[in-house]
Amino acid sequence: MEFFLIFLGAVLVNNFVLVQFLGLCPLMGVSKQVETSVGMGMAVTFVMTVAAAVSWLIEHYILVPFEIEFLQTVAFILVIASMVQLVEMFLNKMSPSLYRSLGIFLPLITTNCAIMGMALLMVQEQYTFIQSVIFGIGAGVGFTIALVLLAGLREELDYADVPVPLKGAGIAFIIAGLLSVAFTGFGGLV
Amino acid sequence: MTRAKADFLRGLWNENPVFRLLIGLCPALGVTSTAINGIGMGLATSFVLLCSSTLISVIKNIIPAKVRIPSYIIIIATFVTIADLSMNAFAPELHRALGVFVPLIVVNCLVLGRSEAYASKMPVGLAAIDALGMGLGFTWALGALGGVRELLGTGELFHVQVMPAFFEPWGIMAAPPGAFLSLGFLVAIMNIISARMNKKTA
Incomplete structure (x- = not known):
């Protein structure tokens, strides 16, 4: 039950993108088509889950015992960067079409603040190993849901008559705002 | 207009990171519930950006091209750690308000973007000005x-009451959705102003 609450909390109540504002750059960049956004979401979820596990181990078996917590930022970013590199090589082999459509955004997962933010929050909340992994999966799923929802809405938008100054980024932010209103509705859930 | 002046002004308006390039959005939305928080976050990011761009420009010929991105990230992470610890020591209240977003400067695409796109190719002076x-x-x-959200969300600006007494604060502006809505409308306002300016010069 406790694990379920952590998962649900990360997916809906504290949705990383719409409530905590983490991972917004890919949100605006990749959310033009549903298909690419699903691929991006899956890549992020995978990196997040692995990064949660590895950074938990690093925090508790290297940083804390040697009292070098001030190196946390440096250590975590290195872990994440190498994880992204692995995923990139994996996708390049397994699904070249997805690899191409994700383009520049794949290496940019490294600078996706959702992943780094997840690692920092996981330490802040003092989660155990299993809890951290669940939290990582939940955060990734939450990211994917927000991304796919926004992409679906933006696809429809291509046929809508949007005022000129709001075209592109402006209307996308306003839609994200409305989605965020909807997600505040989950507030009392956990 | 000289090169240096053009480089300096570009970031302020034509290629404004938040309103035009749409990068560095997470802190832009996450910490801007008040004007003070927004400016504090902006200055912390500027410090990291200035230090890392300058250093990267100085040592750009030493860094092997293949490992340049990891090298940049380590340099940036070092300055972020300095900023993080200094803020914790000298401005603990601001540090608490910005929370997880201070260490997250390390993954701010603005910093890495400028390092890769500009500082790694340009002489030190221009890189610093940029x-x-x-x-x-x-x-x-x-x-x-932050100012817009603070003004509409609480009726205050820099923690001073400015709105008349009958003004009912719009709670939503202080909440997460308000951040998205304000940014959407500010981007639109920027577009309108730019369109007007272009018309005048044309």
């Missing part, structure tokens, strides 16, 4: 966003 312009552009954008 970083300063981008940093100030980022700071005013966050300040403006």
Whole structure:
């Protein structure tokens, strides 16, 4: 039950993108088509889950015992960067079409603040190993849901008559705002 | 207009990181519930941007091309750690308000983006000027966003009551959705102003 609450909390109540504002750059960049956004979401979820596990181990078996917590930022970013590199090589082999459509955004997962933010929050909340992994999966799923929802809405938008100054980024932010209103509705859930 | 001046001004308006390039959005939305928080975040980011751009420009010929991105990230992470610890020591209240977003400067695409796109190719002076312009552009954008949200969300500006007494604060502006809505409308306002300016010069 406790694990379920952590998962649900990360997916809906504290949705990383719409409530905590983490991972917004890919949100605006990749959310033009549903298909690419699903691929991006899956890549992020995978990196997040692995990064949660590895950074938990690093925090508790290297940083804390040697009292070098001030190196946390440096250590975590290195872990994440190498994880992204692995995923990139994996996708390049397994699904070249997805690899191409994700383009520049794949290496940019490294600078996706959702992943780094997840690692920092996981330490802040003092989660155990299993809890951290669940939290990582939940955060990734939450990211994917927000991304796919926004992409679906933006696809429809291509046929809508949007005022000129709001075209592109402006209307996308306003839609994200409305989605965020909807997600505040989950507030009392956990 | 000289090269340096153009480089400096570019970040302030035409290539403003938040309103135009749409990068560095997470802190732009996450910490701008008040104008002070926005400006504090902007200055911290400017510090990291200026230091890392300058250093990267100085040692750009030493870094092997294949490992340049990891090298940049380590350099940036070092300055972020300095900023993080200094803020914790000298401005603990601001540090608490910004929370997880201070260490997250390390993954701010603005910093890495400028390192890769500009500082790694340009001489030190221009790289520093570019970083300063981008940093100030980022700071005013966050300040403006925070100001709008603080004014409409609480009726205050810099923690001073400015709205008349009958003004009912719009709670939603202080909540997460308000951040998205304000940014959407500010981007639109920027577009309108730019369109007007272009018309005048044309």
